[in-house]
Amino acid sequence: VINISQRLDATFAALADPTRRAILARLTAGDASVLELAKPFGISQPAISKHLKVLERAGLISESRDAQRRPRRLEPKPLAEATGWLEDFRQFWEASFQRLDVLLDEEKAKRKKIAHGKKGDRR
């Protein structure tokens, strides 16, 4: 079992290369075969295959079942882990705390009302 920090290392190593990032960006638009991926970059098919292997090992892409074209597909999970989880954690709590701000304002208003209404009538 690979733990999360090893997985993150593999993710960041794979993302360190501009061609590989461009390949991933292309795959966000849809699956693509090796040939289709090689074309816009003007590099050889073996060179692209090498990059694809690195991305595949990092779990960032997978090979679709279509036996003829063998298109590559983006696997979003490792990237979501790398880019998203700390920020998502912060946003989850910040959204909760913004609701707490509202609650505290309401409670303060309630107290003010009680203090006002009970002037000279301390409980």
Add this chain to the structure above:
Amino acid sequence: MTNPGTLKVATPTDCEIVLTREFDAPRQMVFDALTKPELLKRWFAPHGWSLAVCEVDLKVGGRFHFVIQRPGGGRTGMRGVWSEIAPPERLVHTESFDDFPGESQITTEFAEQNGRTTLTIRSLSPAKEVRDAILRAGTDGMAECYDKLAGILAASARPSAQG
């Protein structure tokens, strides 16, 4: 609405998470909002998430049990035991999730100045894996995660694709 302080999240070591946030209210009110179920239910867990179970027995050795209901139908259970209760300054409790092993220690401090409260929640886990699981517990299964991905990727990859 009063100006809300922005939440800071720090991970000073592999096993820690520190949350710091300022509130425009005296600390006794913030303390109550974090320990009274009827108040907790009103703010904890945003965006259609909710606290399906919220039980708090606020005494040293007493337990709490929360079940967070996700909009998609999943549930996350968490529970713990209070080991220190010093209202309105400080709380210490253990915390573990039903979905994964490992018990963390949570220290919550409330500092008040000019009617405003700085809340600091420090979580200390027994291992990095436990700490990371906590970081992901709030977000696991969030579909937005995946929706955002394409945008993030396209934005970060575009300049180098042309270079």
